[in-house]
Amino acid sequence: MKAPDFRYERPTDVEAALALLADGDAAVLAGGQSLMPMMNFRLARPQVLVDLNRIDGLAGIAEDGEALRIGAMTRYADLAGSDLIATYAPLIARALPHIAHPAIRNRGTIGGSVALADPAAEMPALLMAMGAQIALRSTSGMREVAADDFFLGLYETARAEDELVTEIIVPKPAPGTRHGFYELARRHGDYAMAGVALAVGEAVRVAFFAVSDHALRAPEAEAALASGDIDAAAAGLEGLDFHADPNADVATKKHLAGVVLRRAWAGSSTGGNTA
Amino acid sequence: MSGPRTIFDKPNRYIGQPEVRRDAKRLLHGRGQYVDDLALPRMLHAAFVRSPYAHAKILSIDVDEARVLPGVVAIYSGADLAESVEPYVGVLSHMVGLRSAPQHPLAVDTARWQGEPVVMVVAQSRAEAEDAAELIEVDFDPLPPVVDVERALDQDTPVIHDQFDSNLAWERTVEAGDIDAAFAADGVTVIDKRFTFGRHTGVTLEPRAAVAEFDPSTDRLTFHYSGQAPHMMQFIFAKHLGLREDNVRVISRDVGGSFGIKIHTYGDEVATAAAAKLLGRPVKFIADRMESFTTDIHARDHIIDAKIGVTEEGKIVGIEFDDLTGIGPFSMYPRTSAIEANQILNLTGAPYAIENYRATSRVVFMNKNMMCQYRAVGHPVAMAVADGLVEAAAAAIGMDPVEIRRKNLLADDCYPTVTATGMKLDDLSHHACLTKLIETMDYDALRADQAAARKRGVHRGIGLISMVEVTNPSPMFYGIGGAPIASQDGATVRLDAGGGLHVSSSITEQGQGTNAILAQIAAGVFGVDLDRVRVTTGDTETTPYGGGTWASRGAGIGGEAMLQAAHALKDQVLEVAAVILQGKAEALDIVAGKVVDATGGAERITLSDLARTVYYRGNELPADLEPELVATRHYRVTDFPFVFTNGAMAAYVEVDTETGFTKILNFWAVEDCGRVINPALVDEQIRGGVVQGIGGALYEEVIYDEDGQQLNTSMADYLVPMAAEMPDIVVKHVETPTKTSALGAKGAGEAGTGGAPGALMNAINDALRPMGAEVTQMPMTPQRVLRALGVV
């Protein structure tokens, strides 16, 4: 279980990192909590490893008018300690205790989770439920992609290979928005068996994780929840593209999706983090 | 029965005390010395190409590209190593009818499970060895795999070994009384159930690890080994590598857990020793986590169709079952893969007075990883089946599960007695344990809480288990069948010039605290402060000969040897003291490192003064005095094949009927392991065992697909229990010392692993019963619970 040979680069500015990515066959190292095991299992074998940890300015949480801008290298632990997150991104605050364990949260980054797009990870669904944008940069420029359009499949995203996730832009929720989050994990800190994040305000957004090959919006459930009809919302999950895993078949995933939706709704509240 | 019976007449300072073990501080300081910490001059590293198929012909192996990679020193195929390693066969003569095929360290011609080592690369570093392994092209021709245990014996299922007519490895039936008549009798209710137990493995913190060094000038192999039984491995390496046994030294320093995983003959470890011999250089092999999951032995994996008959009054009239278990493609060497089934045949229902019994077990070969003895061999299966049936019987006749146990458990005054399966039992205490359990858990209050919770729509359940465990085995376990496995152990106690004791023992330290209890026994019996005892274990060169760690035998057998040796040395020292002090040995005693007057306790001479007189100034002693400041004793169990122990446990759970999740609210264990040497260590052994049992009951399962591919080979998807989900585990003791030894200790290390799964299954089913649902398949995952409830 040793990684194959690779070249290690530790640029100190974003431009240098982008240039390395443009050369091809490179992977960036953020918190390393997923990438290092994948390399050691030889499931990931980049020629060049571009360590982002010495680049200033990629981490941090800032208020920018009606949005929060979260640097890609912001660690879970820093999100957990942030008043801005607690106030303006209460879904993230609620979900954080469920994401892995303290040691992993000390290293793991929001950008890493977004770029990895694990189907059972919380962050993609949270960003979808919050209507977030993902900022990407490459040597040829910069663009923003809505979270809804970013997560495409199993570990598959709209990010091109030479693009760096630089920021996550989270709009502040409209006053009075209800937020709910619930996940079922067999052991605390594990990737979930089923989970959901919901935001019900002017817009209604319901995003599931760990039930399909990527995080999923649930349009029928959203329509039902807009009128507060949780039964109809749960019934509206029929058409979602559920995927089995070795411990839960499609029927179980579907059933558990309904359960987490009801529980997230029951536990939802307005205002900042209450979890 | 042997040995001095007097040592517990007066208070001793250490035996029975929760002493902090000295190793704990060393290990917490990062000063442990594990095999991977070893770096020897000229050491090489091994990596293996493993079969990606469950079953495949090996058509060709192309190593050309790999051979020229920088750092590569040698590459061996199965055929290459077959020239230097005598194949092994995992059978024992007392397991009548058990068959297996010769096995090579690396597959020759055919690979028979996914993960079986096929080619070995030896290189300057592990990374280089892995690089080279990737470049080796093995042309496999996949064969149909045998993966479904229920079809393994069908006519149209391929037979894994050409020389056999079927995939049957072993079959045995045990019969007592007349089960058919008992079940047919008037007023007898017969309940039948199918119990299914998933495949588990014992996940050790430190993986399997080996460093082998060979010195061609002396023909000596030194094998640094993370394992349980150094002397057994000494025999195995000698025999199969063609060396003299005295030319093989096996050393186990610190071991990061073993659980029965590290007591078998693994091809990659034998290959490591063979490569060291062929190359004349040290070779290291450390299993990575994926290798651990695909090649560390698996266990359990039983399907059992069982019946119980019970009268209206709650008398159990008999138990009958058919057990089917799929092992790997071979029976593991040298302990065999049929012992687990045999234990299930022997132990199911052992706590109960049962006259009629019929049980059959069939053990079949499959193209999955090898199976063998993992902590509490067979016990969790035997206990869950028996007590699952007992609680189902109680429910069927409307009797409380405690009440049915009181009616059927063997009486505390019936010993010695023999079970229906022929097991000789003595010194057990089922009723005392049950009583203590019921009091400790406050059974009636729990039942009230359960009823109140039901009214709120919360489904809680109480489950019990009554247990008989095999511990302290005699030669009847392995030695009788021809295995190179010692059932006796030895201890040496030596008084050094400084007044400290150096002791050594053939039992081994796996992290469970063996060295600590050896020191406590030596200090307590001989009479020095605990910190004046140094312990050596795990080295065939420097310790007495013996069996090592398995079958909950260390404290009972190795501990007794230590007691006897310490006692003998004390006699020897007092004899010398009597001469020096011109008194009588009987009038002297040793306390806290000093020879004192037995009455009054006045200090006469320190041990250090005595030892220095003997060692430095022998001229002061009479010429006819031949002082011996070292004593060695050995001990084996003679009166019984096994010293059985017993206990009772209970779980209180809450089942979320919407999600199928089970939360363990409380867990209680009452264990009678005879004399408790160190209650802190025993309690943690029991807690650790319970946690492992919880793993088997709720989380752990090796999953194979229909092609024989293991789907969960990392810690991310083979779920072991973790702290956040674990309940408080209350541990209590009943102490009925075994009469087979002066120490009176029985084993305790496997209790929790054996008992917890059945207790949890009973608790979950107690919670589900009002809904007419039942789960008898382990692990009892959320999906299985939801299916039982008819939700999915």
Ligand SMILES: Cc1cc2nc3c(=O)[nH]c(=O)nc-3n(C[C@H](O)[C@H](O)[C@H](O)COP(=O)(O)OP(=O)(O)OC[C@H]3O[C@@H](n4cnc5c(N)ncnc54)[C@H](O)[C@@H]3O)c2cc1C
């Ligand atoms: C035991 C354990 C439990 C876990 N449990 C959970 C859990 O419950 N929920 C959960 O969501 N996660 C869980 N994780 C995953 C953890 O949160 C990951 O660390 C995280 O998802 C990835 O973040 P990272 O910073 O470590 O990324 P890395 O491992 O460094 O990188 C991951 C991937 O993303 C790429 N990448 C990283 N940053 C960028 C960027 N800025 N731009 C472009 N590409 C980038 C990398 O090249 C790599 O391919 C767990 C991990 C472990 C080890």
